[in-house]
Amino acid sequence: MPHLKGATLGALLQTMFDEYKHQQTIFNYPATKIFRGFDGYDLSVKLYGHEAYTPLGPAAGPHTQLAQNILLSFLGGSRIIELKTIQILDDLTIPRPCIDMRNIGFNVEWSQELRLAESLREYVKAWLLLHILRESELLGIDKDDPFYNTIFDVSVGYDLQGISSEPVSRWIDSIKYATPVIEEVLDTLPKEFGHFKKIKIDPQISQSITLSTFHGCPPDEIESIVRHLIAQHGMHVVVKMNPTLLGYNFVHDLLIDTLGYRHLQLDEEAFANDMTLDDALAMMRRLDTFARENDKTVGVKFTNTLVVKNNETIFREPVRYLSGPPLYVLAMHTMHTFREKLDVPLTMSYSGGINKNNFSEALSCNLTPVTTCTDLLKKGGYSKLYTYLTNLKKDMDRLSVRSVEEFILSKAENKFSHVQEAGRYNSSQVLRQITSQSPYSYGANTALPKKIGSQLHLFDCLSCDICLPVCPNAANFHYKVRTAPPKPVLFRWNNGRWEALSGKEFSLDKEWQIGNIAEFCNDCGNCDTFCPEDGGPYLRKPRFFLYRSSFDDWKHLDGFYFVSPRELLARFSGRVYRLTKATKDSRWAWKTPDFELIFDSDCHPLPPEEHGIDLPEKIDVSKFFIMKQMFSIIDESVHAYPHALLVSV
Numbered sequence: 001m002p003h004l005k006g007a008t009l010g011a012l013l014q015t016m017f018d019e020y021k022h023q024q025t026i027f028n029y030p031a032t033k034i035f036r037g038f039d040g041y042d043l044s045v046k047l048y049g050h051e052a053y054t055p056l057g058p059a060a061g062p063h064t065q066l067a068q069n070i071l072l073s074f075l076g077g078s079r080i081i082e083l084k085t086i087q088i089l090d091d092l093t094i095p096r097p098c099i100d101m102r103n104i105g106f107n108v109e110w111s112q113e114l115r116l117a118e119s120l121r122e123y124v125k126a127w128l129l130l131h132i133l134r135e136s137e138l139l140g141i142d143k144d145d146p147f148y149n150t151i152f153d154v155s156v157g158y159d160l161q162g163i164s165s166e167p168v169s170r171w172i173d174s175i176k177y178a179t180p181v182i183e184e185v186l187d188t189l190p191k192e193f194g195h196f197k198k199i200k201i202d203p204q205i206s207q208s209i210t211l212s213t214f215h216g217c218p219p220d221e222i223e224s225i226v227r228h229l230i231a232q233h234g235m236h237v238v239v240k241m242n243p244t245l246l247g248y249n250f251v252h253d254l255l256i257d258t259l260g261y262r263h264l265q266l267d268e269e270a271f272a273n274d275m276t277l278d279d280a281l282a283m284m285r286r287l288d289t290f291a292r293e294n295d296k297t298v299g300v301k302f303t304n305t306l307v308v309k310n311n312e313t314i315f316r317e318p319v320r321y322l323s324g325p326p327l328y329v330l331a332m333h334t335m336h337t338f339r340e341k342l343d344v345p346l347t348m349s350y351s352g353g354i355n356k357n358n359f360s361e362a363l364s365c366n367l368t369p370v371t372t373c374t375d376l377l378k379k380g381g382y383s384k385l386y387t388y389l390t391n392l393k394k395d396m397d398r399l400s401v402r403s404v405e406e407f408i409l410s411k412a413e414n415k416f417s418h419v420q421e422a423g424r425y426n427s428s429q430v431l432r433q434i435t436s437q438s439p440y441s442y443g444a445n446t447a448l449p450k451k452i453g454s455q456l457h458l459f460d461c462l463s464c465d466i467c468l469p470v471c472p473n474a475a476n477f478h479y480k481v482r483t484a485p486p487k488p489v490l491f492r493w494n495n496g497r498w499e500a501l502s503g504k505e506f507s508l509d510k511e512w513q514i515g516n517i518a519e520f521c522n523d524c525g526n527c528d529t530f531c532p533e534d535g536g537p538y539l540r541k542p543r544f545f546l547y548r549s550s551f552d553d554w555k556h557l558d559g560f561y562f563v564s565p566r567e568l569l570a571r572f573s574g575r576v577y578r579l580t581k582a583t584k585d586s587r588w589a590w591k592t593p594d595f596e597l598i599f600d601s602d603c604h605p606l607p608p609e610e611h612g613i614d615l616p617e618k619i620d621v622s623k624f625f626i627m628k629q630m631f632s633i634i635d636e637s638v639h640a641y642p643h644a645l646l647v648s649v
Helices: 009-023 067-076 116-136 166-176 179-186 191-198 219-233 248-258 268-273 277-293 325-341 359-363 383-399 404-411 419-434 526-530 548-553 622-630 643-648
Strands: 045-047 050-052 056-058 080-082 151-156 208-211 236-241 298-302 306-309 319-322 347-351 370-372 476-480 484-494 497-508 512-517 543-545 559-564 567-572 575-581 588-591 596-599
Touching: 009 067, 009 116, 009 191, 009 643, 056 067, 056 080, 056 383, 067 080, 067 116, 067 383, 116 151, 116 166, 116 179, 116 191, 151 166, 166 219, 208 219, 219 236, 219 277, 236 277, 248 268, 248 325, 277 298, 277 325, 298 325, 325 347, 325 419, 359 370, 359 383, 359 404, 370 383, 383 404, 404 419, 484 622, 497 622, 543 548, 548 559, 559 643, 567 622, 575 622, 588 622
Parallel strands: 056 370, 080 151, 151 208, 208 236, 236 298, 298 347, 347 370, 512 543, 543 559
Antiparallel strands: 045 050, 306 319, 476 512, 484 497, 559 567, 567 575, 575 588, 588 596
């Protein structure tokens, strides 16, 4: 498995500016789907004394681990970004596949794919990207507009020993006051972006933490962690709750009997070991008092995923973690049950099965932020965020309201004067609807992504582009080539001339091809899940390396690396080839592990005696044509993603 590695800030900026200017896209995300706000509407919310332009965000997970992911979330309309969870164990071997999004959604437990220092740099780069986007006014929105107001929320796990360790403590302090890392990253900028070193950057990237703990973590340990984060680091803290708070019998009746997910097997041990509802309520009352004494805020988030037994073959682990539509019902029940028994006004946030049809509904329950993950891993990707907000506007129009507060109060039929009371009422109404609603039942969530039975190859597929948005890291991309009629690739030198041999040809039928960026791809397999053809784009399509070090180190991966816009390295079956384009006569110099050959501008091999090369009796030049086609990314797609990354990193 490759190790995720982010691009440099300079390369990210080059991509952002060049691509938007010429293609009206940013990391392949279309300008038409960039959320720009709605005139006359105020979707802003306040959290920890700061204002966010919208109450929407990606949950801690694959959409918040690399800098470009966070930028893409912002473009879709997210303004409260829950950064991917960090922990002391930051050098893990993650099982593959790690997600299963065929219908409802499952994942495995461990997910940290970057080292602590790498995560910090990615979050700093994302913070800088948003500040530079604002300062440059690239989107045509004034830099003083509240449109840019964004909150970063840190997520940490998973036990007191790890969170209180020196590396994690230092990491938390570094993101709370990030000036040294900000300066270090800005110093890497090339001259063309040097003026951005002088802009004002808020060094406090985050002042809040969402705490994620192990299943079975004792209440007293969770409480100790929260007290530590408040007292030692001065952070606001949100505790992520588990749906096991509802109890085994309730969850079994709701999930299996009522919603019909009879193929799922609950893990009774998880319920026995997890914190009870009474323990959670008592703990949060004490923590609320402690936080107030320290001039901080504590809150709760509903919910984590639900642990169930693994009775399928996608994963190798004994348990898996449920998300998607059924989790929405479970999380809503958990939230409302907790809220009904709580006698202190805690901040409540939400994540669990959010999609375009229920985002507004969850928001009406006075939950901030409302975050999503599973839905963004399906067709449409980040652009779904834009749809969430446009649907919210439609719901607000139906009620003739223009702000989030008015929306919450109006959804409660204006029976209450405070959003806390209105949100409680709205959640009770939501529960009456969703428990029996078909969108969350087993019967409505059995369809699998369509497969057509054909196999993927290096070139020429359906070119449907489904694999592009389902990758949270923007690892997959399309690029334009010149189609090529069948050409012979087997030759022998015979009587002073090249003689073409039959038996093998090279051709390109499709103008648009699919590629993959090695450092952005973690082999999660999600693109394979949704690709109509078999084989997996991340496995079968050309893999391009951003860094020479990655190309050299990851010898088990075939792929391509541009040494310069005129020189390309390729690895086929573990063997390295080089293709160089001459600057004057348009010739091509092709060096294989066995011989060297020169091709003229029309891609005809030149006589070997012209350049003093000894050749085998028969040669196969198919790899030359493959490598030459890769220059299309440089020559034919100059301003398209990921041209700038491949030539500027």
